């Protein structure tokens with residue numbers, strides 16, 4: 193499984209640890225789309241890198257980390273084909289996959305510990321979409337991309 197990851201300065205301190213966790217514990221092929229330092233950057237610039245990697249099929253899933261996860265989610269979700277959300281607990285990560293078929297998870301580097309974010313990422317990457325009645329609802333979300 194190929195996973196694209198990026199952050200801004202608010203998520204930079206956790207990015208390396210979470211990338212290593214995904215490689216080590218979840219056997220992911222991780223592509224780090226930056227930044228390379230913790231200097232101040234604009235989160236939309238990094239959100240679109242990961243969103244485009246997922247939308248193009250270059251990556252199966254995306255992980256974004258900023259201070260809250262909110263700015264990353266707002267930006268990434270605007271890219272057609274992407275279903276992005278800020279997620280702050282493992283149960284929500286499971287539901288994000290089961291019900292919403294989420295493909296980009298956005299984490300808080302300032303309000304959620306790295307251990308809790310690893311549990312979120314694990315749930316996100318190991319839970320399948322349930323399909324069924326959720327298929328129709330997700331199709332309706334994606335139809336908005338065509339408007």
Ligand code: RB5
Pocket residue numbers: 200201202203235258259260261262263264
């Ligand atoms: C940067 O200070 C902060 O606004 C950003 O990391 C994020 O929390 C935005 O949603």
